[in-house]
Amino acid sequence: MTNPKVQIDNVTKVFSGHKKNSPVLALDTTSLTVMPNEFITILGPSGCGKSTLLRIVAGLEEQTEGHIYLDGNEISGPSSNRGMVFQAYSLFPWLTVEENIQFGLKNSQMSPAQRKEVVQNYIELVRLNGFEKHYPRQLSGGMQQRVAIARALANDPDILLLDEPFGALDNQTRTLMQELLLEIWEKSNKTILFITHDVEESIFLANRVIVMTSRPGRIKADIPIDLHYPRPYNIKVDHRFLAYKEQLTELIREESLKAMMEVK
Structure with missing residues (x-):
């Protein structure tokens, strides 16, 4: 029997209040099992704790209760x-494309020749050949995110965590980046957790979609996506895809309405 890649057990996160503000319960007893090589998207209304959960998995935030393995x-x-790949491009502006990708490898045991080979492999994987010496300011938004993904992969992580990485891109570039990310996932066999607000994106990428409730965030639904890979872009008009879209849109709408009522 295959062991889980990630096990999230009853994780709760409370943000302390400041001055007159009360503490905020962002996540409430959230549990999730992620198997090796799964591509899981996490969908939910704004403020539901999606990014908080991902940051806890990354080790950038500490949970109040519970455990993650x-x-x-x-x-x-x-x-x-x-x-970790964020929505903001988060590249070092003073480093070139190849220097940004190589940044995390500097403390490794690799020789300079080995590091150069790894960097070149990932430059080819994200299709940035010819841009090795360019600086981030010379690249489009989509190209900068390709550098960020390559930099994350160059360290050969056990899991890739992406927090709305395509949220700032135009629709056409976003679609192309989705296709590229699926191609990278199929080649690298990495386990991926991907945060998004976009229902179509969540279905197109994932083999499981996790839907979270409005704050405090809990898992409302765990929906397997039974669509074969590789997935062509026109699968988004397939009747099975549209059925998933209808189901997920309704689930998200319910939680978004709850969140609006709470604000009132």
């Missing part, structure tokens, strides 16, 4: 075994 080892802080 990666390959059976409890997560207690950041580590190179988890690669």
